[in-house]
Amino acid sequence: MVALSIDNLPASEEELDFSDLERRFAIPEQEETLENVIFVDNLPLVEEEKEAKLISYIMKTLVKFGKVKENGIHMPKDDSTGKVMSKGYMFIEYATAEQAQAAIRGLNGWKFDKSHILLANRFMDVEKYSEVDDVYRAPPMEAYVEREHLRSWLADDCGRDQFAMYAGQDLTVFWNEPELPAEVVHTRTNWTETHVQWSPLGSYMCTFHRQGLALWGGHSWKKLMRFVHQGVRVADFSPSERYLVTWASEPISLDAVNQYLGEGNEHQNPYTADDEGHTTCVWDAYTGSLLRSFPPIKAEDGKAAKASWSQFKWSPSERYLARMTPESSLAIYDVQTMGLVDKKAMKVPGIQDFAWCPHTIIDPRTNVAKPEMIAYWTPEEGNLPARVSLISVPSKTLVRTKNLFNVFTCALHWHPQGQMLCVRVQRYTKSRKSQYTNLEIFRTNERDVPVDVVELKDSAVIFEWEPVSENYRFAIVHSDDPNPPPMNASRMATATVKTSVSFYAFERQGKLVQKEGFKLLKTLGGKNTTNLKWSPQGRHIVLATLRTISACPLEFCDVDFDQSAAAKSGDAGDAITVLEAREHYGVTDLDWDPTGRFVVSSASSWRHTMENGYVLWDFKGQQLNKASVDRFKQLVWRPRPRSLLTEEQKREVRKNLKDYSKEFDEQDERKIHAADAELMSYRRRRISEWVAWREQIEAKLQAETEE
Amino acid sequence: MRPLLLQGHERPLTQIKYNRDGDLLMTVSKDKVANLWYSHNGEHIGCYIGHLGALWTIDCNKTSTLVITGAADNTARLWHAETGRMLHTWDLPTAVKRVEFSHDDQYVLMVTEERMGHKSGIYVFAIDISRPEQSNEPVVILRASGAKPTVAAWSFLDKFIVSGHEDGTLSLYDWRNEEVVQTAKAHEGIITDMQMWKDGTYFITSSRDMTARLFETATLEAMKEYKTDAPLNTATMTPTQDLVILGGGQAASEVTTTSSRQGKFESRFFHKIFEDEVGRSRGHFGPINTLAVQPDGKGFASGGEDGLVRVHHFDPEYFKFKYDY
Amino acid sequence: DEHRVAVARKVVIDRRKEVVENAVARRERTEARERAIRQQREQESERQRLADEQRRREVDRAQREIDAVRRAEALKLAESIREKAGIVVDINDLDMLDTDKLKVLQREQLEKDKHDMQARLKLLSRRADHTERAYRRAEQPLLADDYEQ
Known part of the structure; x- marks a missing residue:
């Protein structure tokens, strides 16, 4: 092969x-023997002299699972540093495959000592990444070396971002180009x-x-x-x-x-x-x-519950994975061992939903990460009130709890930076005839976790924190009617709902502010907004009406635009400005690029067949590109890791922005110029081909007419 | 400029055509009536009454004295253009889907439907302008070996007849010798319209496969392709600008809501040579069935499933429109 | 004879008297008619005058109303211009400015604002783009090392 x-x-x-693998395993004895070999990694590195000691120590545990074959332990060594050292892993050959299997279960995640938690795998799995050799080389190391630089795309010379587009049967990765059509990076059919x-x-x-x-x-x-x-x-x-x-x-x-x-x-x-x-x-x-x-x-009837999916959630440190069993328990697994923390799940009768605090918070005094947190809620049951609880992980100690009454449902919205938790509480009026929303906002990073309450007259159907802001701004879509509009078969709304959009921000106590808490900045009424999309950098937000047959407005807002007006009136809400109101017929989705410079709105054939494709906008609502794409399904921006620059370095860059700017302007101009020239020459070529063909055909016709 | 709306038909339009001078516009529809209009102001001149079935097609000779119509009543009829008097009736075995005078006006071709055990065919009759009665004996009948022809047109110097078929193929006939000299696969779906360039050296086809294409007549070689997102019923070329105009749309039965935007009932303009879409013109409430351009290039007309004919006169900006190259 | 003369004279006198009486009566009648006509004319002209007066008053009132409305409109417009565009129109100048002029002023102001806003946005957008690109440029040399880790 x-x-x-x-x-x-x-x-x-x-x-x-797989023919190569098949050939490799065609030797019968070897096939027999490999099933019973396991690979154990993450052992301490030892000098040659201590090898026997380590083996005899670990042997005590190994024999618990079955019979280790004679000479069945092999520990590869490395002398590249001049000193013969073990490489931290070993192969163990058991008498049978079953014993090997048992050993994997037993050894994987075993805390060998304070700093070594063992990883055990079937040799077969590991073998996938390495050649079978007389001398076993380090398979995971090799796999690592073979890997390409997975972040090479970050080094694009023009600072562009990528997106993947799925249309028809084709999946294509593009470079986003604000001024020109997107450039194909890689494309495959049926990818x-x-x-x-x-x-x-x-x-x-x-x-x-x-x-x-x-x-x-x-x-x-x-x-x-x-x-x-x-x-x-x-x-x-x-x-x-x-x-x-x-x-x-x-x-x-x-x-x-x-x-x-x-x-x-x-x-x-x-x-x-x-x-x-x-x-x-x-x-x-x-x-x-x-x-x-x-x-x-x-479920209680013994059948599998419909959606057992969203009940798994990763902690931000990815050290824990939590899983909810609705109405009964919350299980927290330590990812290292995939075992339950404290070997048991937490019983939480009635639990409806939970959410990890999405950000690991570093204590500024000790410079140590604070324990992670989970919020969950339980509904009213008999005389017991509904309750929101915050627990600390892994200790599972209760950090804060709050009782709530007349609750219809709750939704948990953590601030992306992890310092606030908004619980959107949908409540009944006393008569139980109508509903309204309370926003119970927990300041989870403060002592005793104070809670601010924003009481609305109507129902908040959408809640979105501004991802980055100093005063914890958020926006809500609220309406008299909390029920979603009627949908057609492909889940497009067939009617609009009258909604308003309001912005709030947190005000600290100060000279001018007597009462600390969340304050309404501004309400924009008379809308039919269904979705709020904040720029990942904050400040800019698009109010969109998505997946609605009869309306498709997109409003590009800047919540800090008119700062002079805000300064004059002393009302921060006066800075909020709608920069541009646009429409995108048939729009189903809207996503910001990872940097908040661009927005893509798209019309997916998963929902309808009207003008499928996408439009690229800049943050201020200017249309940059429009592409009609047959059977367009999906466009997803490639996320980026956090910038490696320190705040210090960023400041330095901003200080020298003029120099950069000059270069970027030139770069852009060159690019557009080249593209224009290319287009012009392409057109000229096609015109001259056409003219040549016409001349030839007309001459021929002339000759035939004269015949 | 606002288009003229000709409201003389009650049922879907099937074909519209300008005469060579461009002052007259002929329209036929499923309501059995053929209408004649002044193209510059939309004034109704008269109609040709006599057919007993839906009209499919119309053409007139170069001097605008004779008009031929084809209909679902299995006849084609010859009319005195000015008075509307019926001069002759050809009886054919099935409906007549397309008629066209040869460039020299000596012949007319008729494409007949395949139905009731009758094979479809392309009939060619000689036209004698000295008297009203015409020979009922075709000069030739061209039969397709594969799928039935849906459209046909005369080539340069009337040497050949090109036909477009239900399966998307094209055939080039040396019609006098009843011989197929060339075939080509042009489309993935039924060919719905075929219009010749004025000298007959190349032509445009439209198809339900959502594309229109340009072919060289002599070789049936594909030269250009125009891709859209709607099934096409018709395609035409502008004589003075390098543009083509395409029309079509989802039939009402194919769309869930009747929003005209969703149905894609727009005339679409493409650059003939660069194949890029350059603009659209809205207005119909149903699919566009037929398009024709005024021979002097000053305007175009569209006929829709909605029974409306829209006559557009191009704005002055249209003539200034030019691609950079 | 004398009697005849006297009788004749009497007849003549009577006749003359009669003629004179007739003439007087005719003159009186004529005078009366003329007077009547004159009076009628005077009355008519008086009525006309009154009507004219009335009409003029009405027109004046309407004009005053229109002026008031216009002024109110202008005030409102001025107020809205002040609110929206931030320019101050001197209320005392209002008489000089009719609403059309105000509207032109308003349009100009709005256009200017829009232009300013566009210019500001363009600047913002360029800065955002260049900052992001500059960060990435500065980050480039760090990528390889970071990935090694």
Whole structure:
């Protein structure tokens, strides 16, 4: 088999050629023996003299799971530093595959000592990344070296961002160009089967297939990893992309996976009998190994509950994964071991929803990360009030709780920077005839967690924190009618709802402010806004009416525009200005680029077939590009990791912005000039071709007429 | 300029055509009546009454003295253009979907429907302008070997007849020898319209496959393609600007709501050579079935499923419009 | 004879008397008619005058009303211009400015504001774009090291 390279990448999972693996495992004895070999990583590094001691120590544990074969332990060594040292991992050969399996379960996550938590895997899994050699080399290391620079796209000379577009059967990655048509980076037909997704920091593009999902990236858009999970529908990465949870509505079947992998490839099957029937998997995105799988949550009637998906959530540090069993419990897993924290789930009768505080907060005094937090709520039950609770993780101690009455439902909105939690409480009036909203805002980063209450006369249907701001601004869409409008079969609203949009901000006590709390800045009435989209940098927001057949306004606002007016009146709300009101016929989705410079509004054929495609706007509502794309489905911006620059360095850059500006202006001009010249010459070529053809055909006609 | 609205038809338009001088506009529709109008002001001149079925097609000779119509009543009829007097009736086995005078006005071709056990065909009759009665004996009948022809047109010097077929293929006939000299796959769907450049050396086709294409007549070689997002019923070329105009839209049965925007009932302008869309003109409430350009290039007319004819006279800016190159 | 003469004279006198009486009566009648006509004319002209007066008063009142409305409008407009555009129109100058002129003023002001806003936005947008690009340019050398880690 030809080695995989950029030029001969298989178009889909099915086309993957496994013949090399098949050949490699064709030797019968070896096939027999490899099933019972395990690979243990993360051992302490020891000098040669201490090797025997380490082995005899670990042996005590190894024998608990079965019989280790004679000479069945192999610990690779490295003498590159001049001193012979172990490399921190070993291979252990058990008598049987079952014993090996048991050992993996027992050893994986075992806390060997204070700083070493062992990782145990089937040798088969590890083998995927390395050549079988007489001398075992370090497979994970090699896999690492082979990897391309996954963040090379950040170094674009023009500072552009990428997006992926899925239309028809084609998935294409583009460079966004504000002045010119987007530039194709890479495109393939049938690259994904359902949709496309980026990992949270943009390193991986994730494609979904009948048999599982695949991660792509690097300069050559190679397949970096695949996860066999049949019928996979959803993937949720941990915040730093190390892990991911996948979910399929259909249960895992060992036989079906083996059938797909083909005879002789059973060793590639990540699942064991224990995973049979499960629907959720937790993977290590980096090594591709399955960390654990979970069965679907059973409803009371014993059947699988409909959506067991959104009940898994990563903590911001990605050290914990929490899972809710609606109305009964909250389980918090330590990702290192995939075991339950304190070995048991928390009983929370009635629990409806929970949310991690999305940001790890560093204590400024100690410079140490504060414990992570989870908020959850439980509804009214008999005489007991509804309740919002905040707990600290991993201690599970209660940080704050608040009782609420006449509650219809609650929604939890953490501020992205993690210092505030807004609980949007939908309440009944005393007569129970109508509803209204209370916003209970917990200042979670302050002592005793004070709660501010914003009482509305009507119902807030949308709540969005401004992602970055000093005074915790937020915007809401509110309306007399909290019910969503009627929808057609493809979930487009067939009527508009009269709504208003209001902005609030937090005011600290000061000379001018007597009562600390949230204050209404401004209300814009007479709208039919359905969605609020803040720029990731804050300040700019688009009020949009999406997925509505009869209306499609997009209003581009700047909440800090008219600062002089605000200063004059002393009312911060006066700075809020609608910069531009636009329309995009048939708009279904709207997304900001990761930097808040551009917005893309799009009309997806998943919803309708009216003028499918997208429009690129700048933050002030000027249309930059419009593309009609046949059977356009989806456009997703590639996220970016946090800038590596310190605040200091950024200040320095801003100080020298003039120099940069000069260069960028020149760069832009050159580019547009080149594109213009290219277009002109292209047109001239086509015109002259046409004219030449006409001259020739007219001469011929003349000759024939004279005949 | 605001278009003129000709409200002389009650049913969907099937074809509209200007005479060679461009002062007259002929329109036919499923309501069995053919109408004649002054193109500059939309004044109704008269109608040709006599057909017993939906009218599909109309043409007149270069001197604008004779008019031929084809209809679903299995006849084609010859009319005195000015008085509206019926001069002759050809009886054909099935409906007549398309008629066209040859460039020298000596012949007329008629494309017939495939129905009731009758194969479709392209009939060519000789025209004798010295007397009203015409021969009922066709000069030739061209039969397609594959899918039925839907449209046909005369080539340069009337040497060939080109036909467009239901399966998207084109055939080039040496019609006098009843011989197919060339075939080509032009579209993925039914060919709905075919209009020749004035000298017959190339032509434009439209199809339900949402594209229109330009072909060289002598070779049937595809030269240009215009892609849209709507099934097309008609395509025409402007004589003075390098533009083509396309019309079509989703039939009412194919769309869930009847918003005209969703139905894509717009005339679309493309640059003939660069193949880019340059503009659209709205106004119809149903799919556009037929388009024609005034021979002097000063305007165009569209006929819709909504029974309306819209006659547009181009604004002065239109003539200034020019691509940079 | 004398009697005849006397009788004749009497007849003549009577006749003369009669003629004179007739003439007087005719003159009186004529005079009366003329007087009547004159009076009628005078009355008519008086009525006309009154009507004219009345009409003039009405017109004046209407004019006053129109002026008042116009002034109120102008005031309102001035107020709105002041609110929206931030320019101050001197209320005392209002008589000099009719609403059309005010509207032109307003339009000009709004256009100017829009132009200013566009210019400001353009500046903002250029700065945002260049800042982001400059950050990325400065970050570039750090990427490789960061990735190594």
